[in-house]
Amino acid sequence: MTEKCIIIGASHAAAQLCVSLRQGGWDGSITVIGDEDDLPYHRPPLSKAFLSGDKTMSDILIRPAEIYEEANIDLKLGVRVGAIDREKKSVLTDDGDIYPYDKLVLATGARVRNLPVPGEDIKGVYYLRDTKDVLAIKSQVAPGRRAVIIGGGYIGLETGASLKKQGMEVTILEAMPRILQRVTAPELSRFYKRVHQEEGVNILEGVVASAISKSNGRLNVSTSCQQNFDADMVIIGIGVIPNMELAEMSGLTVGNGVEVNAFCQTSDLDIYAAGDVTWHFNPIYERHVRLESVPNATEQAKIVAAHINGQPKPYNSLPWFWSDQFDLKLQIAGLSDGYDDLIIRGDIKNSREFAAFYFNGAKLLAVDAVNSPREFMLGRMILGKGKTLDKKAIADESADLKTAVI
Numbered sequence: 001m002t003e004k005c006i007i008i009g010a011s012h013a014a015a016q017l018c019v020s021l022r023q024g025g026w027d028g029s030i031t032v033i034g035d036e037d038d039l040p041y042h043r044p045p046l047s048k049a050f051l052s053g054d055k056t057m058s059d060i061l062i063r064p065a066e067i068y069e070e071a072n073i074d075l076k077l078g079v080r081v082g083a084i085d086r087e088k089k090s091v092l093t094d095d096g097d098i099y100p101y102d103k104l105v106l107a108t109g110a111r112v113r114n115l116p117v118p119g120e121d122i123k124g125v126y127y128l129r130d131t132k133d134v135l136a137i138k139s140q141v142a143p144g145r146r147a148v149i150i151g152g153g154y155i156g157l158e159t160g161a162s163l164k165k166q167g168m169e170v171t172i173l174e175a176m177p178r179i180l181q182r183v184t185a186p187e188l189s190r191f192y193k194r195v196h197q198e199e200g201v202n203i204l205e206g207v208v209a210s211a212i213s214k215s216n217g218r219l220n221v222s223t224s225c226q227q228n229f230d231a232d233m234v235i236i237g238i239g240v241i242p243n244m245e246l247a248e249m250s251g252l253t254v255g256n257g258v259e260v261n262a263f264c265q266t267s268d269l270d271i272y273a274a275g276d277v278t279w280h281f282n283p284i285y286e287r288h289v290r291l292e293s294v295p296n297a298t299e300q301a302k303i304v305a306a307h308i309n310g311q312p313k314p315y316n317s318l319p320w321f322w323s324d325q326f327d328l329k330l331q332i333a334g335l336s337d338g339y340d341d342l343i344i345r346g347d348i349k350n351s352r353e354f355a356a357f358y359f360n361g362a363k364l365l366a367v368d369a370v371n372s373p374r375e376f377m378l379g380r381m382i383l384g385k386g387k388t389l390d391k392k393a394i395a396d397e398s399a400d401l402k403t404a405v406i
């Protein structure tokens with residue numbers, strides 16, 4: 001009898017997984033059940049080129065429809081899975097359909113975190129996670145109109161840059177003392193604040209939005225220190241939470257996401273998980289992490305496919321990520337938390353091109369490279385090999401980068 005693989009979610013992890021499964025020799029059925037209506041698409045452009053209008057829907061599709069057809073992959077789009085029956089090895093959709101499985105993969109990703117203040121759900125207030133969100137935002141974009149963005153993380157900053165490029169007046173409110181506080185060093189936060197200000201974006205830090213209201217067609221964001229910000233649109237970008245309820249309801253082990261082993265198997269060995277939803281051990285950093293990045297979703301999908309196809313390969317990847325804002329291409333290799341020393345190569349105070357190397361003692365932890373692809377590539381290679389770099393040679397811009405490799 002034909003074996004059945006069901007994948008829940010139809011985004012980065014799922015799109016990679018179904019193709020890798022076929023390439024690895026899986027000749028059973030593959031059914032992808034995703035609750036969005038679109039074919040799997042690249043999510044990163046949503047706050048960048050898709051929002052700014054430089055890319056269209058067809059530009060951001062991960063693969064054209066024919067690829068799924070040719071590989072005999074059954075895409076059930078606009079369909080939500082509501083439950084998993086582990087005893088019967090089947091999933092139940094909200095439409096009442098039952099799909100039996102031999103192998104099940106949770107590629108359910110993450111959803112936006114809601115801002116717990118009055119007015120976060122009124123018309124003109126948006127979150128940004130999918131194409132529907134962006135199309136709604138885009139319909140309100142016009143030069144001279146005013147946007148208030150709540151949240152100064154990567155999504156908030158990218159969104160601010162895209163709207164500014166389209167002639168909007170943009171104010172970003174960050175509750176913490178500095179933007180990007182959760183993910184970068186203070187030096188990087190200051191750099192991003194400077195560039196945004198040079199581009200005309202208003203950034204306010206340590207400002208906590210406490211309510212959103214509307215009167216006479218205008219939105220108003222009030223803050224805990226009694227400030228008020230007038231707006232035509234408000235966009236909230238304060239992080240995401242993993243979609244792990246299906247796993248929880250069916251008794252799988254969860255932490256800050258669905259817990260998986262080195263082969264991306266959950267506590268039920270016929271159920272796998274991949275992408276933003278996973279809580280997994282990273283051998284390079286020797287701790288559990290949950291990553292929100294396309295490279296991780298893609299890599300974990302390949303690990304799942306290899307295991308299902310009987311060619312197991314344990315997960316051992318260096319986390320990496322990128323962010324585009326104005327003319328800045330940031331590339332990040334590794335995880336910087338726990339650093340005690342930061343070495344900057346280049347002029348972070350006056351230019352838009354430098355790399356920041358995060359160390360713990362002599363150990364290199366991560367590299368944030370802004371418009372510096374060579375430094376990023378070197379950092380990624382060094383971190384991947386478990387090597388480190390000489391701090392003095394790194395700091396000396398006149399020294400050849402290669403001389404820094406220890």
Ligand SMILES: Cc1cc2nc3c(=O)[nH]c(=O)nc-3n(C[C@H](O)[C@H](O)[C@H](O)COP(=O)(O)OP(=O)(O)OC[C@H]3O[C@@H](n4cnc5c(N)ncnc54)[C@H](O)[C@@H]3O)c2cc1C
Binds near residue numbers: 011043045246
């Ligand atoms: C605006 C934006 C910009 C980003 N920029 C970058 C970037 O520059 N670089 C980078 O590396 N990463 C970026 N990311 C993060 C990246 O998009 C995610 O890491 C990636 O999408 C994770 O893929 P995934 O397949 O794990 O999950 P997701 O993309 O979250 O997809 C999961 C899918 O499963 C669906 N689903 C959930 N539950 C069910 C259910 N019960 N039934 C059916 N379907 C379900 C969801 O609706 C969703 O469609 C960005 C994200 C956003 C939102």
